[in-house]
Amino acid sequence: MTAPGTDSDQATFSPTSPSGIVAGSQADLSWMEDVYKFFHQHPELSGAEEVTAQRIVKELEGFPDWEVTSNIGGYGITAVLENGDGPTVLMRADFDGLPVAEKTGVDYASTYSQLNASGERVATMHACGHDQHTTSLLGAMRILNEERAHWSGTVVALFQPAEEASIGAHKMVSDGLGRIIPRPDVCLAQHIVAGPAGQVYSAPGPVMTSSTTIEITLYGRGAHASMPHRSVDPVVLAASTVMKLQTIVSREVPPGKFAVITVASVEAGKANNVIPDSAKISLSCRFYDEELRQKCVDAIKRVVRAEAMAAGADRNPDFKFVGMLGATDNDQGVYDVVRPHFDSSFGEDSIEMEPWTASEDFSVIPKSFGCPYMLWTIGITPRRQWQRAESAGRLDIDIPTNHNPGFLPDLSTLQVSTRAAAVAILACLQSTWEQPEAEPHAMGAPVPTDEEIDAVAVETSLVE
Numbered sequence: 521m522t523a524p525g526t527d528s529d530q531a532t533f534s535p536t537s538p539s540g541i542v543a544g545s546q547a548d549l550s551w552m553e554d555v556y557k558f559f560h561q562h563p564e565l566s567g568a569e570e571v572t573a574q575r576i577v578k579e580l581e582g583f584p585d586w587e588v589t590s591n592i593g594g595y596g597i598t599a600v601l602e603n604g605d606g607p608t609v610l611m612r613a614d615f616d617g618l619p620v621a622e623k624t625g626v627d628y629a630s631t632y633s634q635l636n637a638s639g640e641r642v643a644t645m646h647a648c649g650h651d652q653h654t655t656s657l658l659g660a661m662r663i664l665n666e667e668r669a670h671w672s673g674t675v676v677a678l679f680q681p682a683e684e685a686s687i688g689a690h691k692m693v694s695d696g697l698g699r700i701i702p703r704p705d706v707c708l709a710q711h712i713v714a715g716p717a718g719q720v721y722s723a724p725g726p727v728m729t730s731s732t733t734i735e736i737t738l739y740g741r742g743a744h745a746s747m748p749h750r751s752v753d754p755v756v757l758a759a760s761t762v763m764k765l766q767t768i769v770s771r772e773v774p775p776g777k778f779a780v781i782t783v784a785s786v787e788a789g790k791a792n793n794v795i796p797d798s799a800k801i802s803l804s805c806r807f808y809d810e811e812l813r814q815k816c817v818d819a820i821k822r823v824v825r826a827e828a829m830a831a832g833a834d835r836n837p838d839f840k841f842v843g844m845l846g847a848t849d850n851d852q853g854v855y856d857v858v859r860p861h862f863d864s865s866f867g868e869d870s871i872e873m874e875p876w877t878a879s880e881d882f883s884v885i886p887k888s889f890g891c892p893y894m895l896w897t898i899g900i901t902p903r904r905q906w907q908r909a910e911s912a913g914r915l916d917i918d919i920p921t922n923h924n925p926g927f928l929p930d931l932s933t934l935q936v937s938t939r940a941a942a943v944a945i946l947a948c949l950q951s952t953w954e955q956p957e958a959e960p961h962a963m964g965a966p967v968p969t970d971e972e973i974d975a976v977a978v979e980t981s982l983v984e
Contacts, residue, residue, distance in 0.1 A: 531860030531861045531863070531864050531947075532864065533864045533865075536670060537861065537864065538861045538864075538865070538942075538943045538944075538946035538947045538950065539861055539864040539865035539943055541663075541667050541670045541671070541942075541946055542663060542865065542939050542942045542943050542946070543865070545663045545666060545667050545942075546666065547662045547663045547665070547666040547667070548662070549659050549662060549663075549935070549938065552655055552658070552659050552934050552935075552938065553931060553934065555575075555579060555655050555658065556651055556652060556655040556931075556934055557628040558575060559572060559575065559615070559646065559650075559651035559654055559655060560628055560629075560630060560646050560651045561628055561629070561630055561631075561632065562575075562630070562632055563616075563617025563618070563630050563632055563644040563645050563646040563651070564616060564617055564632075564634060564644060565616065565617060565618075565619060565634050565636060565642075565644060565684075566616045566681065566682035566683070566684045566685035566687070566688065567594055567595075567616075567681065567682050567685065567687075568634055569594075569595045569615055569616050569617075569681045569682075570595065572595070572615050572616075572654075573590065573595035573597060573615070573679075573681070576597055576615065576654065576658075576679050577590055577597065579658055580597070580599050580658075583599060583601075583661060583662075583665060585601060585665070586599040586600060586601045586661070586665075586677070587599065587600045587601075587602075589700050589701075592692045592695050592696075592697060592700060593681075593688065593690075593691030593692035593693070593694065593695035593697070594681050594682060594688070594691050594692075594695075595681040596678070596679065596680055596681055596688065596691070596692040596695070596697075597678075597679040598676060598677065598678050598679070598697075598700060598701050599661065599676070599677040599679075600674065600675070600676050600677075600701055600702065601661075601664070601665070601674065601675045602674045602702075603668050603671065603672055603673060603674065603675070604672035604673065605672055605673070606671070606672040606673025606674070606949055607673045607674070607705040607706065607948060607949055607951065607952070607953050608673060608674040608675075608676065608702050608703065608704045608705050609673065609674070609675055609676070609704060609705065609706055609707075609708065609945050609948040609949055610675075610676040610678055610701070610704035610706070610707045610708065610885070610886075611657055611660065611675070611676070611677055611678065611707075611708045611709065611941055611944075611945055612657075612678045612679075612680055612689075612707065612708070612709045612882055612885060613650070613653040613654045613656065613657035613677075613678070613679055613680065613709070614650045614653055614654075614679075614680045614681070614683035614688065614882075615650050615651070615653070615654045615679055615680070615681060616650060616681050616682055616683055616684050616685070616688070617630075617632075617644045617645055617646045617647070617648075617650065617651075617684075618644065618645055618646070618647045618648060618684055618923060619636060619642040619643070619644060620643065620644070620645040620647040620923065620924075620925055621643035621645065621925055622643070622645040622647070622925055623925035623926050624925075624926055624927075624928040626928065630643075630644060630645045630646065631643075632644045632645075645925065647922065647923050647924060647925065647927045648684065648922045648923055648927070649711065649712035649713075649900065649922065649927070649929060650683065652712050652900070652929050652933070652934060652937055653710065653711065653712070653937070654679060655934060655938075656710070656934065656937035656938040656940075656941050657677055657679070657941055658677075659934070659935075659938035659941070659942075660677075660938055660941035660942040660945060661675075661677050663938070663942040664942060664945060664946070670946075671946055671949045671950065672949070673949040674702055675945060675949070676701050676702070676704060678692075678701075678885070680692060680882075680885075683880070683881055683882075686731065686843045686845055686879075686881045687881070688881060689881040689882060689883075689884035689885050690881065690884050692885070693884060693885060693888045697885070697888070698888065698889065703889055703891070704886070704889055704891050705891060705948075705953040705955075706851075706854055706886075706891055706892055706893065706894075706948045706953060707882075707885055707886035707889070707891060707892075707893040707894075708854075708858075708893065708894055708895070708941070708944050708945065708948065709880075709882045709893070709894075709895045710895065710896050710897065710898060710937060710940060710941060710944075711880070711895065711896075711897050711898075712897065712898050712899075712900045712922075712929055712933070712937060713876065713897045713898070713899060713900070713921075713922060714899070714900070714901050714919050714920065714921045714922065714927070715897070715898075715899025715900070715901055715906070716899045716901060716903050716906045716907075717899055717900055717901055717902055717903050717906075717929075717930040717932060717933050717936075718866075718869050718898075718899065718903075718932070718933055718936045719866075719869045719870075719871050719898070719899040720862050720866050720869060720870050720871065720896060720897075720898050720899075720936065720940050721871050721872070721873035721874070721896060721897045721898070721899070722850075722855060722858065722859050722862055722870070722871075722872070722873050722894070722896040722897075723850065723855065723872055723873035723874075723875075724850050724851070724852040724855040724856075725849060725850060725852070726808040726809075726847045726848070726849045726850075726875060727848055727849075727850050727873055727875055727876060727895060728847060728848035728875070728876050728877075728878055728879055728880050728895065729778070729780075729806035729807055729808055729847055729848075729875075729876075729877050729878070729879050730806065730807050730808070730810065730813055730844075730845055730846050730847040730879060731804070731805070731806055731843060731844070731845040731879030732803075732804075732805040732806075732807075732813060732817060732841065732843070732844050732845075733802070733803065733804055733805070733841070733842050733843035733844070734802070734803045734805065734817075734820065734839055734840065734841055734842070735800060735801075735802050735803075735839075735840045735842050736761075736800065736801050736802070736803065736824055736837055736838070736839055736840075737798055737799075737800050737837060737838040737840075738754045738757050738758055738761065738798060738799045738800070738801070738824070738828060738833070738837050739754065739797065739798050739828070739833055739834070739835040739836075739837065739838075740752035740753055740754030740757055740795075740796070740797055740798065740799070740831070740833055741797060741833075741834065742794065742795055742796055742797035743795045744793065744794070744795070745792065745793040745794060745795055746793070747795075748795060751795040752831055752832050752833050752834065753795050753831075754788055754795075754796055754797065754798050754799035754833075755788045755789060755795070755796070755799055756831070757799065757827060757828060757831040757833065758786055758788055758799040758801055760827050760830075760831070761801065761823070761824055761827045761828075762783045762786065762801060764823050764826075764827055765781055765783060765803070765820065765823055765824075766781075767823075768781055768816055768819045768820065768823065769781055769816075772815075772816070772819055773812065773816070777809065777812055778806075778807065778808050778809075778875070778877075779805075779806070779807050779812060779816055780804070780805060780806040780807075780877065781803060781805050781816060781820065782803065782804045782805070783801055783802070783803055784802050784803065784804045785800075785801065785802040786799065786800070786801050786802075787799065787800045787801075788800070803820065805817070805820075806877055806879060807847070808847050808875060809847075810846075810847070821839060824837050824839075825837060845879050845880070845881055845883075845884075846883055846884075846887070847879075847883075848879075848880050848882060848883050848895050849883070850893070850894045850895060851892030851893060851894060853892055854892045854893060854894040854948070855894055857947050857948060857951045858894060858896075858943075858944045858947050858948065860947075861943050861944070861946075861947040862896075862940065862943065862944070865939060865940075865943050866936075866940075873896060873897060876897065878922065880895065882895055883895075892953075894944075896940065896944075898933060898936055898937050898940060899933070900929035900930055900933045901919055901930065902930045905918070905919070906919060
């Protein structure tokens, strides 16, 4: 949090304020649209972002004073600019795409495809805006680079792969990120979302959910399809389990609490005349509250085991956590520093952020350094399109959200997300940050322990 004596709550527009510096900058940003379109046309799956990383490194050649390190935890990249005494501020942008076939109809739509982890060729798309995140961070770097006379401190631009797989931040940290960059005093990130183009949303506290993904294998007894009495049918067991799981949120979670337990896939059987001996169900669970998450995970185990017992299964179900992320919980102190400058820069388009039910691995990075952080979002839907859908009561129907084949940012919002990144970084550079009583890790190299990584990052293990 900020140290006593900062006046961030009294942010005003002046030539030396963050909003004034950005508004008055003569930095050339004319290249941004072309760079964005390149990224948009070449989306790559998590862990396979070779072309994207190469292009980022190429763009960073235009920043000779920044110390660039690539291939961190895969294709991760950092660029560090030291500009005198002051805080160290890290800004993260992710750059992986999704296995989605684009249906936007624009002339720069992706026609790219890649082999997925199963060896299948799939269409790929930047359906979550990571192309804009990356372009905007490059744009913010350009502003900061040109306006060095107006700030002092250190800026770390971090380009992260594999966010969609929830492993990119963890891999960069475990690959020695803390030895490569100076310890940040504060970490920042932004994410584009469906919303009126140009609106900037921010809030303190939990703004994105934790994510717990569980694969459950149910064991039965196989038999000929004509002899169900000789089997313990795992298909029927899976069906009863799916229905019973729906009662956890509706009957065990208090009405004022948020929880999602979604059965996202069910797999069983290969032939129409064989009762299989097992079935698999996959759950995606989201929470803002860690205590409630633990309670619901316990309830899931209880329900699944009870259903297996009721079906007469000879073997207990197996539970495997294939993804676990903590909630994104914005620091009040960082919010108090940044929000007034968003208000100054964006006026009535600086809006309180409503909690978003998606999940992010960004917080793995600041947690590994023991520093505060903040993530905000930016609306990218053309305003006329949004207003028309809102007037007709068809927002959920007519407005493509993240991960939808029709998700496409209004190009004008590239400037908004670039300005937001630059303003937030400058706001943090102009503030004083309390140092921890002791370095979180010895020798000033904040490399997290296995326990710290497991607490916030991907985990694969049995529940028990």
